[in-house]
Amino acid sequence: FSPHTFHIHHLSTSASRSTAKGLRPTSVLSASRSTAKGLRRAAWTAGRTPAPPPPLPTINLAAGTSSATIYPFGACVTSYVRDGFDYLFVRPDAKLDGSKPISGGLPFCWPAFGPPSDQNAAVGELQQHGFARNLEWEVESSGGSSAVLTLAPNEYTRGMWDKEFKLTYTVTLTEEKLSTSLSVANTGPDAWSHQGALHSYFRVGDIDATTVRGSFEGKDVLDKVKGERGVEGRAELAIAGETDAPPVAAMVIPR
Numbered sequence: 573f574s575p576h577t578f579h580i581h582h583l584s585t586s587a588s589r590s591t592a593k594g595l596r597p598t599s600v601l602s603a604s605r606s607t608a609k610g611l612r613r614a615a616w617t618a619g620r621t622p623a624p625p626p627p628l629p630t631i632n633l634a635a636g637t638s639s640a641t642i643y644p645f646g647a648c649v650t651s652y653v654r655d656g657f658d659y660l661f662v663r664p665d666a667k668l669d670g671s672k673p674i675s676g677g678l679p680f681c682w683p684a685f686g687p688p689s690d691q692n693a694a695v696g697e698l699q700q701h702g703f704a705r706n707l708e709w710e711v712e713s714s715g716g717s718s719a720v721l722t723l724a725p726n727e728y729t730r731g732m733w734d735k736e737f738k739l740t741y742t743v744t745l746t747e748e749k750l751s752t753s754l755s756v757a758n759t760g761p762d763a764w765s766h767q768g769a770l771h772s773y774f775r776v777g778d779i780d781a782t783t784v785r786g787s788f789e790g791k792d793v794l795d796k797v798k799g800e801r802g803v804e805g806r807a808e809l810a811i812a813g814e815t816d817a818p819p820v821a822a823m824v825i826p827r
């Protein structure tokens with residue numbers, strides 16, 4: 573068994589009530605890209621309301637022989653074990669101390685997915701992936717096989733994004749299935765646009781035997797490894813090397 577991982581972005585936008593979905597696999601980052609990412613992340617986390625001191629608290633769910641682990645930090649499900657197999661993957665270099673978002677499991681990108689852009693009605697200059705992954709969520713209820721977590725604005729979010737909202741994330745485990753549901757409420761008087769993406773890390777047993785099917789064909793993609801835009805010609809993706817090519821439409825809600 574050799575563990576590999578790929579991300580799958582389940583992405584939706586709500587700018588014009590349209591939705592966009594994108595699937596994007598990736599593997600190991602090159603050193604220079606990783607360094608650049610680290611610097612951007614450090615700038616982003618400076619000034620954030622601190623996470624609780626490590627070790628971060630976790631919520632453990634159980635249903636029969638299945639189990640799941642959730643970090644209220646980022647409302648991130650980091651483990652889902654069924655029949656002895658953990659379907660989720662946490663990157664070996666992931667930080668689990670609140671110093672940066674958790675790179676693993678089912679992290680949330682909200683209220684933005686793509687990088688800062690003056691073309692983007694939803695996010696403007698907001699940091700790529702938004703701020704929901706950077707914050708400790710409230711645990712509204714937890715026990716046995718389900719948990720409900722919420723996130724509301726604070727000084728940190730208002731400093732970047734002056735919108736009023738309430739996010740409610742419900743995680744439910746049964747012996748056969750893990751279900752997650754995110755509800756986004758606008759609690760203020762003004763309309764706003766946003767994007768939400770589950771930046772999922774799945775564990776796979778054999779990357780050479782893995783393909784990802786989705787509505788990729790004909791989509792403009794930004795190939796971040798090659799540093800160029802292109803059009804995806806395939807409907808089913810095999811992973812032959814480092815892959816980081818999100819669909820362009822998923823990254824920006826046009827103004």
Ligand SMILES: O=P(O)(O)OC[C@H]1O[C@@H](O)[C@H](O)[C@@H](O)[C@@H]1O
Pocket residue numbers: 601609673674675676679701771796816817818
């Ligand atoms: O924030 P994380 O979980 O470390 O994920 C980072 C990845 O996020 C993706 O959205 C980007 O396309 C990648 O370039 C980047 O490496």
